[in-house]
Amino acid sequence: MMKHFFLSILFFFSLSCTFSPKDFRIPEIEKWLSSHEKRYDYCIVIPGAGCDGCISGAEYFVVENYQRANVLYIFTKIESVKLLKHKLGDNIVNAPNVLLDVDGTFDKNGNNPNDIYPAIYNISQNKVTDVNYMSPQNGMAMEDLKKQFEKEAVFKIDLESYIKHGDCGRQIKLSDITDSVTYIPLKTNYNLPIAEIQEVRTTDDFIFCLDTQQKLFCFNRNGDFITLIGKRGEGPEEYINIADFDVDGRKGEVYLFDLQRHFIMVYTVDGRFSRRIKLPDNILNIAKYYDSQFIAYAPEYLGNERDKLIIFNDKGEERDSILFQQEENISNTKIDIFKMATFTFQSHFLCRLPFSDITYALTPIGNQYKYVEFQQGKYKLPYEIGSNVESYNENLNSSYIFEPRFYKCQNLIFINFFFKMNNYQLLYNSDKNVFFTVFKGKYPVGIENDIDNGPPFWPVYIKGDRAVGIATAFNSEYDNPVLQIINITLENKE
Structure with missing residues (x-):
């Protein structure tokens, strides 16, 4: 209404x-x-x-x-x-x-x-x-x-032109976009090490990190260990596999998305189990949405009328759904591990459907609009290759762009993708329509840190004008990752 x-x-x-x-x-x-x-x-x-x-x-x-x-x-x-x-x-x-x-x-x-x-x-x-x-x-x-x-689209990013013109983007250093770097070593007991970090979320008081061993850590803003959120297992208060997680700092709740059992497991920020929310079996991915709601990707091949997004309230009841225009070259009959929607929540909720050039923004009342368009041209990965695991792996050395992703902070868009066996990291200034080359090579590194000669920086999480990166342990008694935090300056340089 x-x-x-x-x-x-x-x-x-x-x-x-x-x-x-x-x-x-x-x-x-x-x-x-x-x-x-x-x-x-x-x-x-x-x-x-x-x-x-x-x-x-x-x-x-x-x-x-x-x-x-x-x-x-x-x-x-x-x-x-x-x-x-x-x-x-x-x-x-x-x-x-x-x-x-x-x-x-x-x-x-x-x-x-x-x-x-x-x-x-x-x-x-x-x-x-x-x-x-x-x-x-x-x-x-x-x-x-x-x-x-x-x-x-709000932002049109011409990756085809960037590749055609021989990686002509200018080099950039960390001092071009920020004035300082804050380091937060994550401290745990020696018998509770942190594996590689997959996801990070922050609130005013806490830092949450999900590692590759499916452990969700809670730290205070100084990096002191507080507790583990939840426990892996098959009990009613446990999770089998965390597909993703999110945090509501205002309500003091942590949401673990256990898609193997189609539950949202809800815990308090100090690790106590609160409740679980049952979800239908016809969804593939889920994320926190506006105002205590959740949103899930429901593909057609799981019995839905069309590829769509379903909005649930905090009781798991369906409140609304959003249909997308289906691209003509995408088959609705094949089931594969790549057919997953990608969700991020920056200033607006963002969603990209499989094999689409366009990331959509969804507003609190359900309006959708084109937010970022990656113009890939002849380098766009064909659906028939990308939708099959075997052909996907066989073509990694081909002239196609694989898995383009981005983080946006103010007028800067951090972009990474895979092309001809190399990882590309770019920085795009949306105000000036300018690319900056960050890195091209086998293993992604990040932006050269000329501020304190510390580790290079690349964001894994952005909130407001603050970007969070992850570095390996250095100058620390703890053999755990270290968070890097920078504030993006508006008047960044060319």
């Missing part, structure tokens, strides 16, 4: 108008754009006072689309920055393409009757070419822009 309500707002409160010279904001917008290196295609100005319904619709549009780096959002006539952050969230208000007009630069009295409405300014080469106002008359300004956004 909420989704349809907000769509109605966007439809009802949008109107296309040609701008007039009386729009005093235009010279100020062009002046601001010309003084900044970043290039935008749109500028949306949202007043804090005026047409309440129009403003609510525009604010909702920002929540759904703030990650589009080609759009500049300007909030003016701000009654309270604190209230605005409470309404939209700190991550949106502090986004690099969101500008708070606290000094009233874009709020001068120009006697324009449209000042009370949000406005969409089309930009070309730092000049305003058109403007559409959202007013109570019927119109389609915001809805048309929304439909345009649905067709295009």
